[in-house]
Amino acid sequence: MRIRDCMIREVRIADPDETLREAALAMADIDAGFLPVSEHDRMIGVVTDRDIAIRGVAKGLSPETRIREVMSGEIRYCFDDDDAADVLDNMAELQVRRLPVVDRGKRLVGVVSITDLAGYGERAHAGEALSEIARPSPVHSQTV
Template identity: 65%
Template sequence: MKVSDCMADDVRIIGPERSLQEAAQAMAEIDAGVLPVAEGDRLVGVITDRDIAIRAVARGLPPTTEIGKVMSAEVRYCFSDDDSEDVLENMGDIQVRRLPVLNRDKRLVGIVSITDLAAQGEAMLAGEALGAIGQPSALHSQSL
């Protein structure tokens, strides 16, 4: 199965100059824990609810702080025509639960979660990936 068969294609993006409060409000509106961050048509990062909690709130930063100051700037992604099994294996390797989905022109076309992939028949592989994601690792430090 291809990623395009199970990804969410109604992705909301936000700019790095927008505030943490705006990001949190957008996440609440769409009931999601992640927003891709873009400058123009270029993906420059992602902001997660965890980024807001650990990198901002825990440090006492105000809600007016720009997203660009706390977002995860290392963008991991997959392509819409990638095979879902390969993407799940990659998610386990890089220990992420969600990935922005790009077309081959590197334009954002969606977002895929481990849950999306599991719901489309990849439950066993999703379980293996989730097991790898849950392992202690220094891959994703919340320190800036």
């Protein structure tokens, strides 16, 4: 199965000058914990509920702080024509639950989550990936 067969195509994109409050409200509105961040029609990062909680709230930042101050600038992504099993392996290695999906021109075309992949026939493989994602790692330390 290809990623284009199971990804979410309607993606809410955040502007880096939106506030943490606006990002949190957008996440609540779409029931997601992840927003790609784009500036001048180019993806420059992602912001997660975890970024807001750990890099924002835990450090005492105001809800009016700009997303660009807490977002992850290192963008990990997959291609829409990638094989789902390969993407699950990559998610496990990176210890991430979701990835932006781009076409071969590197234009954002969707988002895929481990839940999306599990729901489209990759249940066992998704479970294996999740066990790797959930293991403690200094890469995703919650130290403030």
